[in-house]
Every structure is written in C-alpha cells, then in structure tokens.
Amino acid sequence: MADARVFYEQQLADWEEHGDEYVVQCEADEAAAQDAEPGADFGCDQMGAPQLEHFVTPTPTFVGDEQAWPAPGMTTVAQLAPLLTLFAVLVGVSFLTAEISTGALGLWLTFEPRRQRVYWSKALAATLGVLPVVVLAYVVMAGGAYGAYALNGRLGDFSPATWGELAAIGGRVAVAAALVAATGAALGALLKHAAAALGLAVGWFVVVESVVAAWAPEAQRWLVRTNLAAWTEGGTTYWVNECTTDATGTLCESVEHAVSQAQGGLLLLGLAAVLSLLAVLVFRRRDVA
C-alpha cells in the first residue's frame, strides 16, 4: 500500500505538471492517425488525473465477478479443488499395485477365483475409499477459504444459495475423484507396478497434455485436464490463436472456445470405463505371480 501511494503521488505530480501537454499531444497524434484511418480514437477525452485506486490491487471478495482479477475466493476454490484428484489417482493405483506386489491378490484369488469379481471389488474399494478423504479435504479447503474471507469482512454477495453452489462443486469434485480413482486402479492393474502407473499418469498430465496444448491448441478440447476443469467448474474455456490472411496481411486473434460440463463428465466417465474394461480383460487372462 505504501508503494502504491508513492507511485500514485509521483504520477499525480507528473500529471499536474504535464497533464495538459499529454492531452494536447494525444489529440495531435489522434488527428494524424485519422488521416490514414478515419475514425481512429485514442481516447484522449478519457485522460484525467490518476486515481489512488488505480494503483492498489483490488481485494477480492469470496463471491463476486468470476472474470475479475484477482478471482473471487469461490472461483479459486473451484479451480484448485480438481487438484484433489491427484490424491485419487495415487490411491487408485496403490490399491491394485500394493496387492499385486505383496502377493495378497494371489491369496485372494485362492478364495475367490472369479477374477472379474475380484477386480471390480478392488476397483470399487479404491473408488469408494477416496471419497471420505477427498470430501473432507474439500470441506477444509472451502470452509477455510470462507472463514478467511468472513474474518476480513469480504464475503461479497454471499447468500444461502452460495452454500448450495459450494456443495455442488464439492459433489462434482467427489465424482471426479471417484472416476479418477477407478482410472488409477485400471492403470495399476494394467501396469502392475505403482511407479510405472503413476509415472504414466503424471507423465501424461505434465508432458503429453502440455505438449499437445502447445503444439495443437485446438486439441485442448479433448485433454483430461480441460475436461476435468469443465466438470468441476461447471464448464470451462480454452483459447486458440486463429489467424486469417488477406491482401493486407495476416491477422491473428485469440478465440475462446467453451467446453461444457456435460462433455467434461462424459469424457472422465468414458476414460474410466474404457481403461477399466481393458484392465478386466487383461486381468482375466494374466498369470498371477
């Protein structure tokens, strides 16, 4: 705040000394530009003395305009909550690989040789097992954020309906965590080693999806992280640089594309289903050490 005030006072002094010159110069430049491009508007009539609030970072509220910067607390919670699914993939992978590496899976199969049943019971246990922890972590995260904003009197337009919105986000995060855990269990069953399964999952997110996003931005629609965000945040957007070339040259502009919540949910469900079915097929045939 002190820095902001110093900058403000410097700018104000400068404006008081040279403000009129700036306006004149602006209008001259605008007139020159209108020779080449009629209608050019440099906004000189908007120029005025600096205001202190322009130098101070606005303090966000818990509920507010989602497009504002900094984002309101609830939007931040919705954006951070998908990180809880990292825990889910860890649990899902571990549930299967730990049993394989210790030989407990072989022991189980001597009691229940129907492998599909054994696989689905393990995958279900992983799926349900993550829910209490993920829900608890979300409650701590959302509750903590609410408490912090409330203590500072920055709840914004908070209403009883906001609780419902927070609960809906939490519910979607829980569903996503369950699907991710099932996907992790399938990866664990397919690759048998925790390091390999987790390496693949992390490698996919960190390397493959980043490379795809950089080299083929239009493919972001089908990336897991895009769809995970779409599901948990109630829809998301991604940007693609689209260029057009005509006689005057090439013009590029960033175009925003929307991904619906339904698509996000369906993609996560489809990924979990396909990998789980593949894991079952492999698990049915594979020799158990």
Added chain:
Amino acid sequence: MHSTTEVPAIETRALRKTYRSRRGRAVGVEGLDLVVPVGGVHGFLGPNGSGKTTTIRMLLGLVRADSGSARVFGHEVPRHLPDVVGRVGAIVESPKFFPAFSARKNLDLLAVAIGAPGGRVGEVLEEVGLAARARDRYRGYSLGMKQRLAIAATLLKDPDLLIFDEPTNGLDPAGIREIRDTMRGLADRGRTVLVSSHILAEVEQVADTVSIIARGRLIASGRVDDLIGAGGRSVRVGVPDQERAAAVLAAAGHGVRRDGRHLLVDGVAEPARITRALAAHDLWVDELVPVQAGLESVFLELTAKDAAAGSRHDRRQRPEEVTA
C-alpha cells in the same frame, strides 16, 4: 485304502505350461500326469525349478496352462474352479496378515470377507494349536506359528483339500515339526493334504503317497513304502582295499558307490554273495551292513536318471529351457 473308482482329489493330464523368457520359451511343466488320491498326505516332490509351484498355481487358477487338463474333485479347473474352490484351501505365498492385529482379529476379518461363520475362527485356531495364543499380536509370532496361522486361514472354509507350497521354507527344526504334525493331524481328520517340498526327509515322515517330478515331468508316483521298496536294498561294505573290491564287485554285476571309507553296493538280494565274490579274490570283509534306501536316495536316483536322460535328449535336439 481308497477305492480305485473314487474320483481323485487332483488329477492332471498332459498338463503343459511354458513361459516367455529372454531366450525364447521356457518350459515350466511338460505333459504332467498327476493323480492325488482322496485322503492322506501326498508329497509333491522335485528339485527347485522342477515345476511344483507352477503346477499348484495352475490347479488354483492363478496360472493358465498352455494345454492339457486339470481336475479337482472331478471339476475341470480353472473353468469350474468356482464350483469347487470352497473345498480347497491353499497357501501359495508366505502368510499375509496385519502385524499389529492378533491372530484372532486377522482371522475374524478374513472370515467376514469370505463369509465364513463367526464360530469357525475359534475352531480353526484350535485345530492348528494356536487357541492359547490367539490374542497375541501377529508380529510376535514365530515363523512356525505364522505358518500355522496361514493354515488356519485356509481352514476357515472347512476345505476337503489343502494345498501347501513349500510350507516349511525358512522354518527352524521346531517349526518344521509343528507344521508336519499339523499336516498329519489334518489328514488324520479326513482331509487331503498336498504338500510340495524339496526337503525329502520332511515329506518322508508325514506323506502317505508321493509324486516326484523333475524338469516339469512326473518321474515316479505311488505310496512312499512302495517307492522306497522299489529302490532296493543296499549293503555297506567295509574292506581294506576299496579300489580292488569295487572293481571285483562291479565285474560281478553289482552297482557300487563310494561312501567315505565304505562301499555302497546297490540292489543286493543276498549279502553273502558279496562276501563270496570278494573272498574269491582274497579280499576280506570287515563290515557288512544292510542299508534300507530312504526316500531321499530314491529321489536322488530318479532325478539323477532323469537329468542324465535329459542331457542325452538335449544333445540330440535343441534344448528347451527349464525354468528355475
């Protein structure tokens, strides 16, 4: 004795299993015909890498055979294993229990998971002799007690057939005896016990029947007494000039082996013939002791023959690797 028409506890026909290895296909089990009768302890013997564990894993549906068939109580496995698994208890790995829980707690959890009646836990602990230590933590158990707890776990579903893969590995003599007595007790109470081992003396003391495999093939099977009898009687001969005596006896058609300061002469019907043969060459015997062959010598003899046959076979054609 069991009726010859009775369905065996286990029966395999031409069972074969190969594995992928860096040098091509490795043979685990090769055309195995195995019959385990109902009742008693059946020893499943073979050197390390002979295919015992692979066979057991195929019987339990953990490993899939390339060809051949296997039946448990007449049910084809693994296809109909779910129909018969309730009658089979097996230990194929070292015991897996929660170290911080007591034996009873561990078994209670397992009983709930497999739907065994609650009272069954006390019964099986009693059966393996752990009732008095049931409330002790698992981590404080000796290896023998841990193995007995694993046996108790297999008994939860009251099986007719128990399959133990090398159950005494790592145990001290007292632990080995505990397991041996436990297996004998289970068989005496009407169960069929299949125990794989490469420790012959241990199996000889407890088994009623045995099957011996080497290089994935069955090389002998039958009652322990019959196999030992078929091995013939040897005679330990003490004689000052061993070299000449060995040559004389070999020339007379006897199988002769060195055994320290003695000669061991195999397949002797009348020991007096040895005395006469040696005396004819002025060789005077100072010791002549009949030695009954044990299962170990039968086993070594059979597996040595198989190894020799295998190496001849190997020289004739490209070898198929045997898993270790």
